[in-house]
Amino acid sequence: METLVVDHPLVAHKLTTLRDVRTDSPTFRRLADELVTLLAYEATRDVRVAEVTVDTPVATARGVRMAKPYPLVVPILRAGLGMLDGMTRLLPTAEVGFLGMIRNESTLQAETYATRLPDDLSGRQCYVVDPMLATGGTLAAAVQFLFDRGAVDVTAICLLAAPEGLAYMDKVFANSGKPIRVVTAALDERLNENGYIVPGLGDAGDRLYGVV
Numbered sequence: 001m002e003t004l005v006v007d008h009p010l011v012a013h014k015l016t017t018l019r020d021v022r023t024d025s026p027t028f029r030r031l032a033d034e035l036v037t038l039l040a041y042e043a044t045r046d047v048r049v050a051e052v053t054v055d056t057p058v059a060t061a062r063g064v065r066m067a068k069p070y071p072l073v074v075p076i077l078r079a080g081l082g083m084l085d086g087m088t089r090l091l092p093t094a095e096v097g098f099l100g101m102i103r104n105e106s107t108l109q110a111e112t113y114a115t116r117l118p119d120d121l122s123g124r125q126c127y128v129v130d131p132m133l134a135t136g137g138t139l140a141a142a143v144q145f146l147f148d149r150g151a152v153d154v155t156a157i158c159l160l161a162a163p164e165g166l167a168y169m170d171k172v173f174a175n176s177g178k179p180i181r182v183v184t185a186a187l188d189e190r191l192n193e194n195g196y197i198v199p200g201l202g203d204a205g206d207r208l209y210g211v212v
């Protein structure tokens with residue numbers, strides 16, 4: 001598995017405000033939206049394109065267009081929804097599948113409560129969006145759903161990642177033979193005894209949408 005920590009002053013600046021406990025929900029939403037756009041710019045570096053020509057007012061120019069089948073963007077509900085608009089703004093032809101997953105806060109096991117994905121993902125590039133990669137249980141289950149449907153490669157875009165979660169992903173998919181990439185704004189120190197990322201930003205879903 002490949003991990004890319006996007007090292008850019010604008011990313012670091014926005015992430016710092018996102019982490020701040022004083023940042024209110026409207027600002028948190030706006031920053032999550034802006035950050036995903038910056039991360040997606042790097043994450044889509046290998047998105048498939050097809051060569052085309054267009055007529056400019058002056059001559060013919062060679063260029064590229066997004067190739068079919070178009071990528072699939074998969075937000076993991078709830079918190080991943082806060083990253084969806086930023087992704088589709090950058091990839092307007094992408095299709096969107098949904099996974100509803102919740103981490104049981106006692107066992108830290110991921111439970112799936114909704115799946116709305118195309119049955120056949122053969123040949124599709126998939127982009128999973130979820131702000132937090134903590135133990136990695138949620139992302140591992142999400143990637144497995146996509147591979148089971150034939151996805152060829154999966155890139156996860158996470159605002160924050162913990163070393164424990166990356167190690168877990170590495171272990172689970174060591175022999176998958178399919179490319180997996182994690183693109184994140186920061187690799188934090190560790191998980192605490194409750195499975196929260198330290199220093200982290202708290203519960204991303206609650207900060208986006210309110211405490212449930």
Ligand SMILES: O=P(O)(O)OC[C@H]1O[C@H](OP(=O)(O)OP(=O)(O)O)[C@H](O)[C@@H]1O
Nearest residue numbers: 078079102103132134135136137138205
């Ligand atoms: O790496 P893990 O240990 O599996 O934890 C990460 C998951 O936890 C959060 O979701 P949560 O379960 O809080 O659901 P929510 O988005 O509805 O708040 C987060 O958005 C990830 O999906």
Ligand SMILES: O=c1cc[nH]c(=O)[nH]1
Nearest residue numbers: 134196197202203204
């Ligand atoms: O720190 C964490 C860990 C899991 N889920 C969150 O929202 N935050």
Ligand SMILES: [Mg+2]
Nearest residue numbers: 203204205206
């Ligand atoms: Mg949550």
